[in-house]
Amino acid sequence: MSEQQSSQSKRTVAEWISDVVAKDDGEYISNCYDKWAKTYDADNTAVNFKGPKLGLQFLEKYAGKNDTILDCGSGTGLLGELTKPAGFTNIHAVDCSQASLDIAGSRGAYSKLIKAFITNNVPELKTDTYDTLITISCFAPNHFKPDVVNEMCRVVKPGGHVILLINTIWLSEWVYKDGKLGEAFEQLVQDGRWTRVEKHLEENFYRTDTGVVHVFRIN
Ligand SMILES: C[S@@+](CC[C@H](N)C(=O)[O-])C[C@H]1O[C@@H](n2cnc3c(N)ncnc32)[C@H](O)[C@@H]1O
Numbered sequence: 001m002s003e004q005q006s007s008q009s010k011r012t013v014a015e016w017i018s019d020v021v022a023k024d025d026g027e028y029i030s031n032c033y034d035k036w037a038k039t040y041d042a043d044n045t046a047v048n049f050k051g052p053k054l055g056l057q058f059l060e061k062y063a064g065k066n067d068t069i070l071d072c073g074s075g076t077g078l079l080g081e082l083t084k085p086a087g088f089t090n091i092h093a094v095d096c097s098q099a100s101l102d103i104a105g106s107r108g109a110y111s112k113l114i115k116a117f118i119t120n121n122v123p124e125l126k127t128d129t130y131d132t133l134i135t136i137s138c139f140a141p142n143h144f145k146p147d148v149v150n151e152m153c154r155v156v157k158p159g160g161h162v163i164l165l166i167n168t169i170w171l172s173e174w175v176y177k178d179g180k181l182g183e184a185f186e187q188l189v190q191d192g193r194w195t196r197v198e199k200h201l202e203e204n205f206y207r208t209d210t211g212v213v214h215v216f217r218i219n
Helices: 013-020 026-046 051-062 078-086 098-106 148-155 168-172 180-190
Strands: 069-072 091-095 112-115 130-136 156-167 194-206 209-218
Touching: 013 026, 026 098, 051 078, 051 130, 051 156, 051 194, 051 209, 069 078, 078 091, 078 130, 091 098, 098 112, 130 148, 148 156, 148 180, 156 168, 156 194, 168 194, 168 209, 180 194, 180 209
Parallel strands: 069 091, 069 130, 091 112, 130 156
Antiparallel strands: 156 209, 194 209
């Protein structure tokens, strides 16, 4: 079996990824992740995906155990698998893939599951609700558009934190290229909506690809 070959799936991780980033179409993306859900955990564990473990480290640093936290683009809840034994009690999961949410729910780690497509207007998410929002590997082609950061500012309480874990390989693709994602982050700094707290680079975040973690505090 090759390094990228799933133990349960005939498809490689590279094939799944090339599918999920292929179209700017919400229904298409939801369907792709619905199909991938069953083997997603095994596939990502096999490539030593560091996102959930690193996400937990940042939650431990910035969030209280009883804080209301949003796992934004939770997928199958790999983060929840770690936050439950770590003692976090009130994490909501939001994702557009029902099959992924079903698996996330089965872990008993989330106090609420929300099916929604994250855009710059998500009625399912209420204003000033969360102490912390975390998103892991959801800034990818045809996934989260740069302007979703406005929604993140809206739903997190003043003084709360937004923690963004991003695969740097995607930053030169799609509508992120030419520094456009960084500009969206910086615009909110200029507008006084949030303040930068931390930026961290993580080698071998996804296979040999580097990850970047941005942390902002809501003003
Ligand atoms: C690469 S997976 C990451 C999942 C999870 N955060 C993890 O670390 O395993 C991206 C997830 O984002 C979801 N997603 C992509 N675009 C979305 C959108 N616009 N709104 C809601 N969910 C979205 C997909 O369904 C998928 O579960």
